[in-house]
Every structure is written in structure tokens, then in C-alpha cells.
Amino acid sequence: MSSVSSVPPIPGLAPVGSLSWSIPGLRDDPSMCLRCRSAQLLCGKPVCPILLKYHAFERTLPLLDGTELDGSSPPGLFVGRFGYPKVAVGPLLSPEHGSTELFDTPEDWVGRSVSDVVGFRTGLVRGTTRIRVTDAEQPIPMLEDLQLLGIAAESVESEAKFRRPPRGHLALSDTTPPFGPSAPIERFRLDVRRVDPHLDRLTSDVHANARIAVGELYERGVRVSRIQRAFSVGTLGRRGRRRLVPTRWSITAVDDLLSKQNLERVRSLPELSEIWLYRLTALDNRWLIAFLPGAFRYESIEAWYPNTLWNPSPTQLVMIGDHEGFEGRTTYASIGGCYYAARLAVSEALLSLGRQAGAVVLREVHPGEILPLGVWNVREHVRAALRSPPERLRGLPELDARIRESFAIPLERWRATSALLHEARTQRRLDEWSTSTPLPS
Numbered sequence: 001m002s003s004v005s006s007v008p009p010i011p012g013l014a015p016v017g018s019l020s021w022s023i024p025g026l027r028d029d030p031s032m033c034l035r036c037r038s039a040q041l042l043c044g045k046p047v048c049p050i051l052l053k054y055h056a057f058e059r060t061l062p063l064l065d066g067t068e069l070d071g072s073s074p075p076g077l078f079v080g081r082f083g084y085p086k087v088a089v090g091p092l093l094s095p096e097h098g099s100t101e102l103f104d105t106p107e108d109w110v111g112r113s114v115s116d117v118v119g120f121r122t123g124l125v126r127g128t129t130r131i132r133v134t135d136a137e138q139p140i141p142m143l144e145d146l147q148l149l150g151i152a153a154e155s156v157e158s159e160a161k162f163r164r165p166p167r168g169h170l171a172l173s174d175t176t177p178p179f180g181p182s183a184p185i186e187r188f189r190l191d192v193r194r195v196d197p198h199l200d201r202l203t204s205d206v207h208a209n210a211r212i213a214v215g216e217l218y219e220r221g222v223r224v225s226r227i228q229r230a231f232s233v234g235t236l237g238r239r240g241r242r243r244l245v246p247t248r249w250s251i252t253a254v255d256d257l258l259s260k261q262n263l264e265r266v267r268s269l270p271e272l273s274e275i276w277l278y279r280l281t282a283l284d285n286r287w288l289i290a291f292l293p294g295a296f297r298y299e300s301i302e303a304w305y306p307n308t309l310w311n312p313s314p315t316q317l318v319m320i321g322d323h324e325g326f327e328g329r330t331t332y333a334s335i336g337g338c339y340y341a342a343r344l345a346v347s348e349a350l351l352s353l354g355r356q357a358g359a360v361v362l363r364e365v366h367p368g369e370i371l372p373l374g375v376w377n378v379r380e381h382v383r384a385a386l387r388s389p390p391e392r393l394r395g396l397p398e399l400d401a402r403i404r405e406s407f408a409i410p411l412e413r414w415r416a417t418s419a420l421l422h423e424a425r426t427q428r429r430l431d432e433w434s435t436s437t438p439l440p441s
Contacts, residue, residue, distance in 0.1 A: 031318050034302075034310045035334060037372070067162045067183075069125060071095040073190070074104035075152040078126055078179065079232045081246035085134065089233075089244060090127035090185050091149055093158055100155045106177060106376030107223055110384045114283055117373055121178045125166050127185030133244040136234025143233075145190055150233035151199035152192050160188035175248035175337045177374040198222050199230050206239035213237065214254055215261050224344070225376070228254045251375060252337040255344045260328070262347035267296055267326065269350070272357035275393040277402055280385035283377065284368025287385050288406050289346070290399060292358035292424055298346060299323035299420040300339045300361040303409050308369050317409065319417045338363075341379035349386035360420050364407045396424060 036042040076092030094100045102108055103120040131143055139147060149156060166181035198220045202213045213236040217227050232250035234242045245253065276291040301321035304311035311318045322333040333339035346359045361382060393399055404411050415421050 030311070030313050030316045031320060033312055034304055034318050034320050037310050037336060039336075067165055067186075069093055069095055069158075069160045069162070069166075070097075071158060072097050072100045073149060073152075073156045073158050074100045074102075074124075075149045075154075075156050075229075076104035076124060077146055077149055077229065077233060078176070079244050079247045079250070080128070081248060083130065084246065086130050086132045087244060087246060088128040089131045089143065089146060090129055090182075091146060091158065091160070091188060091190075092124040092126055092179055093160055093188075094123055095125070096123070097157065098155065104177075104225070105223070106225055106374065106380055109376065110282070110380050114368070114371060114373070118178060118371060122180040124179045125160075126179055126182040127160055127162060127188060128182055129185055131244065133234070136242045136244045137240065139234075142185075142188075145188070147203075147233050147235050148192050148195070149190055150230050150235055151195045151203055153194045153196040156193075157191040158188060161186045175251055175375050177376060178371065196222065196226065199226065199235070203230070203235040208236075208238070209241070210237035211257055214257050218258050218261075224254060224258070224379070248337070252340050255337065255340040255375070255379065259340060259344040259347045262344070262351055263296065263328065266347055266350045266356045269354055269356045271295060272353075272355040275395070275399055276357075276390035277393055277399065278385045278388060278390055279402075279406055280381060280388070282381050282384070283373070284366040285377070285381065286364040286366070286407060287381060288362045288403060289382060289385055290360045290362075291350075291355075291390070292360065292420065294358055295326050296350070296356040297323065297325050297358045297420060297423075298343055298361075299359070299418060300333075300335060300342045300363075301414070301417055302335055302338065302363045302365060303407075303413075303417075304365045304369075305367055307367055308365050309372060317413075319409075319413065321417050321419075323419045337375040338378045341375040342382045345379055345382035345386060348383065358420055358424070360418065362403070362407070362414060362418075364409060366408075 032042050071094045073091050073093050078090060078092060080088035082088070092104060094103060103124055109117055109120075129142060131140070135143060136147075162183040163186050164183050166183040198217055199222065202208065202217060205213065208216070210231065214227055214231060217230075218224070228247075228251050230236055231254055232245045232247050234244045236242070271294055272291055273293050275293065278287075278289040280287040299321060300323075301319060303317060303319045305317060306313050306315055320335050322329075322335055322339050342361045346361065350356060350359070363378070391402070393402070400411055403414055407414070415425075
């Protein structure tokens with residue numbers, strides 16, 4: 001249910017920029033960086049060579065004097081994954097006072113530039129302290145404060161003292177949005193004036209498991225980013241089962257849980273009978289989402305130009321995709337959290353339409369993708385595309401024409417990577433056959 005392909009250089013495409021590092025194994029497997037995305041260090045190096053490229057950003061980050069900070073939290077917090085089950089946990093704090101909610105609310109970043117998003121995030125200082133994940137059940141005072149921060153409904157005035165001055169380092173991840181300097185935190189004080197009543201109630205409900213709690217919060221209109229924050233800091237789930245969840249894991253887990261919940265309902269809806277098409281260009285990414293007639297199935301494909309973030313090759317284009325049929329999938333998608341983020345957006349759109357359909361999400365990533373911004377980039381931009389009125393197509397030849405005009409990559413390369421586009425061309429539905437060819441008597 002996964003496909004990876006590296007293809008020859010695109011005719012007429014000039015390499016953008018130059019690379020000065022050598023990555024072991026990249027020549028034999030050009031998709032290695034795209035599959036790894038710094039999470040697994042498949043190249044064998046102790047630090048991701050691609051992310052080293054961005055250390056130049058350190059000199060542009062705010063430098064903090066001393067060990068004290070007085071400001072506001074969006075509210076925001078971060079749970080690390082290294083050292084699990086004892087992980088680094090702490091608040092995200094801004095030296096600004098007043099409303100800083102925008103700094104940690106990706107639902108409001110659509111239409112913003114990369115510079116805007118990085119600007120929101122690099123001003124956030126992360127305090128860290130190591131806590132065992134099972135301590136979420138009986139938290140120490142500092143974790144109690146973090147859990148309260150995790151269910152806050154608005155920005156929280158805060159004061160913090162660090163053990164050393166925060167270091168100017170830009171933290172980058174393909175799953176989570178970036179944030180700025182960090183330092184071990186000695187103590188902090190919060191002034192939480194208002195909590196989200198839905199999060200507060202589910203935090204107090206020690207009999208609802210995490211899946212039910214996440215689903216109920218979503219149905220009540222709580223934003224996905226807030227659910228992910230509460231899930232991460234261990235405020236949801238049954239008594240005895242609550243845990244701190246690393247932020248990058250919690251983001252994908254919530255996207256996966258919610259999309260599965262939606263799809264349970266989608267599978268019982270009437271089938272779409274025509275091709276609907278949605279398109280969007282944002283942050284130098286081109287998106288095309290096609291809903292195909294028939295029962296639910298889903299596919300997400302990414303095509304990364306040379307010299308883009310996760311494709312350091314100066315000449316080769318790399319494409320990677322995953323798909324699932326009507327019953328879903330049981331293995332983790334090779335393209336990671338982006339697959340589940342797009343699937344959540346697709347499931348929401350199908351529910352809103354009251355139809356089930358095959359869904360193909362195609363993403364062409366151009367060299368303007370200079371930083372990993374997190375999977376919100378996928379979720380929120382696919383959501384934005386699917387909120388626009390669809391273009392209703394008469395058939396596959398018209399879809400082919402739209403793919404050709406939307407993307408620089410030739411149609412044939414999308415076809416070679418896509419299982420669902422191949423299926424649409426080689427398999428006919430029974431109702432099509434029966435209406436065009438009379439059954440023998």
C-alpha cells in the first residue's frame with residue numbers, strides 16, 4: 001500500500017541552489033531522506049545533514065539576556081520524545097504580553113507566508129524539565145501547571161526562571177511547527193484565568209478512554225490543535241492509563257483517530273457518481289484533490305522537486321505515496337503524519353458532502369519549501385482546498401487534462417506512482433458496465 005519512485009531529472013528544470021554535504025547511501029536510494037525526514041537517521045549520521053543547513057537561522061532568532069522571562073504563553077507546550085519514557089516537557093513562552101494565541105494555532109495560518117509562520121514560532125522559548133510519561137497520572141506541581149496550561153482557553157500570562165540563558169536554536173520537525181530557543185526551566189508561574197469547558201470536563205472524566213474523549217471533543221467543535229495539546233500532556237483517558245505523549249506522536253495519533261471515526265460514517269453514505277476536483281497553491285506547494293466515483297478509498301502522493309527540503313538531490317525528482325482501500329490500512333504510512341493529516345481533511349469534506357468516494361491527494365513540492373513547518377501545512381491546506389467549490393468533470397480524460405495543467409511534473413509520472421489513478425483506468429464499475437452493455441438474457 002506504499003509506493004516510492006525516483007525519476008530522472010525533469011526536462012528543462014535547472015537545479016536550484018547547491019549542496020555541500022555528502023549523505024551516505026543517497027546515490028543508491030534517492031528517496032532515503034524523504035522516507036526518513038530526520039526521524040530515523042537512515043543515513044547513519046548522528047545529526048540530520050539537511051537540518052544542519054538551517055543553523056544559519058540561529059543568528060536571526062531572538063537572543064535572551066539572563067535567565068528570566070516575563071510574558072505570555074499562547075497557550076502552548078511541548079513534549080519531547082528522546083529518552084522515552086523519561087522525556088523533556090515544558091511550556092512554550094513568548095516575551096510578548098497579551099494575546100499570543102496565533103503563535104500556536106495552526107488553523108489560523110492558512111494564507112500566511114513561511115516568514116510569518118517562522119516569525120510566530122521563533123519567538124517562543126521552550127522551557128524543559130525531564131518527567132516520566134507515567135507521572136501524568138499523579139503529576140508533580142510543575143506538571144500540574146503544564147496540564148492546566150494544556151486546557152487553557154486563551155493566552156496565559158507567565159513568568160519563568162531558567163537554569164541557564166535559553167540558547168538560540170531553531171527546532172525543526174516535519175510533524176510539529178518550529179519553535180525557538182530552549183533551556184532547562186527551574187520554575188514558572190502561570191495566571192490561567194479561563195479553561196476550555198469541554199477540555200476541563202473530559203479531563204475530569206476518568207472513565208472515558210482517550211479515543212472516546214478525543215472524539216467527543218472534536219464533535220463539540222474543539223479545534224484539533226487544542227485536542228492534540230491536551231492529549232499530549234496526559235489529561236485525557238481512563239484512570240490508570242493516562243500518559244504524557246510526545247508532541248509529534250500526539251499530532252498524528254489525533255489525526256488518525258478522528259479520521260477513522262469520520263470514515264466509519266462515510267462508508268455508509270451514498271457513493272459519488274462523478275469526478276469532483278479541488279485545487280490550491282500555497283507556500284510553494286501545489287495541491288490537487290480528486291474525488292472519484294464509487295466506494296471510499298484513499299491515496300496521498302507527494303512529489304518533491306530537486307533541492308527541496310526532504311530531497312537534497314540536485315537533479316532527481318522523488319515521488320512517494322501510500323493508499324488504502326475501503327477497509328482502511330493496518331500498517332503505518334511510509335510518508336508519515338502527512339498521510340493522516342490529509343485523510344482527516346478528506347474525511348471531513350466527504351461527511352459534509354454526504355457522500356463517499358475515492359479520494360486522491362496529489363502534492364507537488366517546489367523549491368520554496370525551505371523549512372519543515374509541520375503536518376498542519378498538509379491538514380489545513382487540504383481543508384482550505386476542499387472548502388472551495390469543486391470543479392465537476394465529465395470523465396478521466398478531463399481529469400488528465402487538469403493534472404497536466406496544474407503540475408510541472410508530467411501526467412505519466414503521477415500515473416506511474418498512483419494506485420487509485422491506475423485502478424480508475426483499468427477497472428470498470430459494475431453499474432457502468434451494466435448500463436453500457438445489456439446483460440445477456
